[in-house]
Amino acid sequence: MTASSPPGSETGRAQPNLTSTLTARLADEIVAGKLPPHTRLPTERSLMETYGVSRTVVREAIAALRADGLVETRQGSGAYVAAEIRNRPFRIDPKGLKSVKQVLDVMELRLCVEVEAAGIAARQRSKADIARMRKVSRAMARAIANGDPAVDLDFELHTVIGTTTGNPYFSSFLEFIGGIIIPRRTILIDDHEHGGTPYLARIQAQHEAIIAAIAKGDAGAARRAMRRHLAEGRDRYRRLVSKDPDEA
Amino acid sequence: MTASSPPGSETGRAQPNLTSTLTARLADEIVAGKLPPHTRLPTERSLMETYGVSRTVVREAIAALRADGLVETRQGSGAYVAAEIRNRPFRIDPKGLKSVKQVLDVMELRLCVEVEAAGIAARQRSKADIARMRKVSRAMARAIANGDPAVDLDFELHTVIGTTTGNPYFSSFLEFIGGIIIPRRTILIDDHEHGGTPYLARIQAQHEAIIAAIAKGDAGAARRAMRRHLAEGRDRYRRLVSKDPDEA
């Protein structure tokens, strides 16, 4: 079995091993519908022969697919494509975002959830939540004054807002999607033509406006403030990359 | 490691095997922060001894964690907690929704994305998109007239709306979360006290209103129609289960 797929390029990772490669190939076939739900996968022996690998590799690949929710195994019977591959987790591969449109599309998805989260947070907030937001915001202000882009603190602030909703699905989703998008704002800050530092100051002012609206319990204002914040970042990103199409 | 869990109640699934059990245990430790990013997991030999299993089981569990994005392995060095466990997929286990609040929380997340998707769909729609929506809606009307709850067609309609956005992340997310929530509306239909058939007719009318707004290119109307539709379903669910707390 030749590993012909591009390497993961993950830090510290030489190249995909046989198990990862087989996992990906089988997953592709399942997702592509070549193996519809309920159908039985080839037996381990058959997969061994087809792909020229040992049973160890086959079993590890099946274990990975099982963990991914794509297959279910029955001892003595076989491995079956899961009845509900709809239950497969929602995934965005940050390294897979190759085009500007893709990044903007993810931003758009994030935007609607963040906006709603801000509104819910305004209704649900406690004093402790607001204190936490303000603490992070102060730390951000200090970091920015020291020339630090404060990406991690930005992420943390959005995470606190998510937690403030009291809805764990909002918070975990925002953490998930924020982890993908927020680090990309470094290119907005590195934009020397328009100056990154004033933009950081704008981000900070926008964060403060969001926090103030949430503290006030004004859901509408919180939503508007969040939408302004994220829409501006998105538009800025769009403008920037339309001048430099290589950056995505 | 003794498998002491009760015999399989899942369809076709005996019970968790040692691999799945170990995978879950290690994943819990990683997610709980007991093993922070970059730290090295115990060696295979150590895990074998700690958990009393063979190396095969350990390796299969590590393969599963690797597929899940939680760990990275380096041959000759060890398995390490992934630098970015933020890249872990977003997951909701439908079987894990045990309480009313949990279901309502997922509904709330779905609502904001569906509302935004309707607005985007109104801006992006093509004639083919609208034709597809109408075709599904007609099929739904026929199914409902035949006494069929038309859950799959409901799901399909929402999937088409997601596709109409032209944003693959909206469509895959809506497919993901719709797969969790839409099947649960069967309890709304099975509610004999208030009559399920009139509710199905309401759903159908609401679908038609959404489609009409999208067809007209009126993003605001599409959003309002979608919000009405989903908010009503959520409120109905909340009322229903507050009378029967066992149903979640």
Added chain:
DNA sequence: TCCCTTGAAGTTGTCGTACAACCCTGGTCG
């Protein structure tokens, strides 16, 4: 003829062994 039981063959689950390929660290030499 139909239904139930039994046994054989097939399949997954686990364990153990062996060797390859790689990594890390400490010691030695230039």
Added chain:
DNA sequence: CGACCAGGGTTGTACGACAACTTCAAGGGA
């Protein structure tokens, strides 16, 4: 001090063996 090497450790792959389970066909009994 830096480069190189050897030894020990660790993951990757392959193989063999047996347990536990499933499936299906054949045979026997009602």
